[in-house]
Amino acid sequence: MTGRYSEHDQEHYERPRRRTRPRTKDRPTYDDAVDGRVVTVDRGRFTLTVDGHRVMAMKSRPLGRKGVVVGDHVRVVGDTSGVDGSLARIVEVVERSTTLRRTADDDDPVERVIVSNADQLVVVTALADPEPRPRLIDRALVAAYDAGMAPLLCLTKADLADPETLLSTYRSLGVPWVVTQLKGEGAGDLTELRERLHGRTSVLVGHSGVGKSTLVNALVPDAHREVGIVNAVTGRGRHTSTSAYLLELPDSAGWIIDTPGIRSFGLAHVQPENLIEAFPDLEEMTEDCPRGCTHGAGEPECGLDEAVEAGEADPDRVESFRRLLAAREGASDW
Numbered sequence: 001m002t003g004r005y006s007e008h009d010q011e012h013y014e015r016p017r018r019r020t021r022p023r024t025k026d027r028p029t030y031d032d033a034v035d036g037r038v039v040t041v042d043r044g045r046f047t048l049t050v051d052g053h054r055v056m057a058m059k060s061r062p063l064g065r066k067g068v069v070v071g072d073h074v075r076v077v078g079d080t081s082g083v084d085g086s087l088a089r090i091v092e093v094v095e096r097s098t099t100l101r102r103t104a105d106d107d108d109p110v111e112r113v114i115v116s117n118a119d120q121l122v123v124v125t126a127l128a129d130p131e132p133r134p135r136l137i138d139r140a141l142v143a144a145y146d147a148g149m150a151p152l153l154c155l156t157k158a159d160l161a162d163p164e165t166l167l168s169t170y171r172s173l174g175v176p177w178v179v180t181q182l183k184g185e186g187a188g189d190l191t192e193l194r195e196r197l198h199g200r201t202s203v204l205v206g207h208s209g210v211g212k213s214t215l216v217n218a219l220v221p222d223a224h225r226e227v228g229i230v231n232a233v234t235g236r237g238r239h240t241s242t243s244a245y246l247l248e249l250p251d252s253a254g255w256i257i258d259t260p261g262i263r264s265f266g267l268a269h270v271q272p273e274n275l276i277e278a279f280p281d282l283e284e285m286t287e288d289c290p291r292g293c294t295h296g297a298g299e300p301e302c303g304l305d306e307a308v309e310a311g312e313a314d315p316d317r318v319e320s321f322r323r324l325l326a327a328r329e330g331a332s333d334w
Contacts, residue, residue: 030091033075039246040070046090048076049246055080057088068093070244070257071116071201100147100203103266111269115203115244115257121149122197122256124206124215128160133207134169138320139265140205141175145278146270152196153177154204156211172281172314180215190218194253201255203244208261216258220247223258272325279321285313296325 036048036055046068048055057076059068068074068090075092096116103111121144125132137153144151153170155163158181167177178193196202197219204212216223244259267275276283276295285307286295293299304321307313 028091030075030077033077033091034080036074036076036080036088036090037246038068038070038072038074040243041068042243048074048088048090049248050076050080050082050088053082055082055088056086057090060089060091063090063093066093067113069113069116070246071118071203072096073117098147098149100143100149101269102143102262103268114205114259115246118201118203118257119149120152120197120200120202121147122152122154122202122204124154124156124204124210124212125166126157126160126207126210127155127163127166128157130207130209132166134166134320135323136207136262136265137170138324139267141173142267142270142275142278142324143265146267146274149203151175152202154193154215155179156215157181159183169314169316172317174280180211182211182214188218190215194219194249197249197256198253201257203257203259205259205262205265207263210261212258212261216247216256219249219256221250223247267324275321275324279317282307282313282317282321294325295321297322 034050036050036057039047039049039054041047044058046057046059048057055076057074057078073094074090075094076088077091078088079086080088098118099116100114100118100121101111102114121140123137123140123144125137141151153167153175155166155177158179163179170177176196178196180190180193182188193215204215206212244257246255246257248255272294276286282295282304286293286303289295289299289303290301293302295302295304299305304313304318308315308318
């Protein structure tokens with residue numbers, strides 16, 4: 001040892017560790033937790049329905065980064081009275097039966113869960129003002145099939161255009177549909193739509209301005225969802241709903257979830273080889289395709305090309321599927 005350093009040099013000693021209480025292995029059982037369902041989410045605060053009344057809640061720390069979304073069935077402790085200023089705590093998220101996802105773009109690796117535990121996806125499309133976009137309808141249908149949800153096509157503003165033009169494209173898919181209108185004979189008659197929604201949890205998706213909030217206000221009179229207008233120059237609607245919202249239909253006939261208007265529906269989370277399952281009328285024509293056939297444009301001896309040449313397949317449907325496939329595989333011509 002040198003004269004500068006000795007065996008008693010302070011730098012050689014370990015610093016004293018912080019004295020903290022040992023973490024217990026016992027975890028609370030939450031036997032007193034009650035069942036609730038997430039109605040809407042706003043900046044980290046959750047509005048729940050518990051025993052028929054609204055409760056504000058926050059997520060407990062043990063849940064970590066686990067997301068809680070509209071439609072989730074949860075277990076709640078704390079003040080569930082629902083009085084002003086009360087705050088409960090979500091301690092458990094019950095396993096989801098379905099999860100509807102989308103991505104911002106087809107090359108976006110981040111999945112965004114829209115809602116959970118819905119068994120029906122209602123694609124709301126205006127027949128005019130704004131004009132329908134079949135490609136977005138196709139994408140929503142693919143997302144519905146991928147999530148294990150039943151699709152329903154809801155066509156609004158039938159007083160402005162003939163629904164048959166659009167229905168002829170989707171009739172071969174076997175997707176059920178309902179038609180509504182705001183003016184003329186049969187205006188405001190939602191009997192068929194109510195029958196389709198009865199006893200189910202349905203999520204409504206579509207462009208801004210197609211009439212989702214108008215439908216919600218008609219189905220649930222005390223919903224008071226803000227209704228927007230369509231820009232006469234761009235032909236696009238203005239966002240009125242800013243977050244998903246769960247509403248119970250009158251007489252406990254089911255639930256509907258109103259969602260903000262969308263302008264894109266990325267499918268990065270859907271495997272390309274599974275896309276054909278969303279087009280059952282085309283899938284049956286690919287049974288004799290060579291092994292490894294992607295059913296895309298340019299594939300040799302693809303059953304889809306043979307079906308089109310024989311007049312057994314709708315060329316528009318084949319094109320729609322192949323454009324989806326090209327988008328999912330990262331093509332730049334979408």
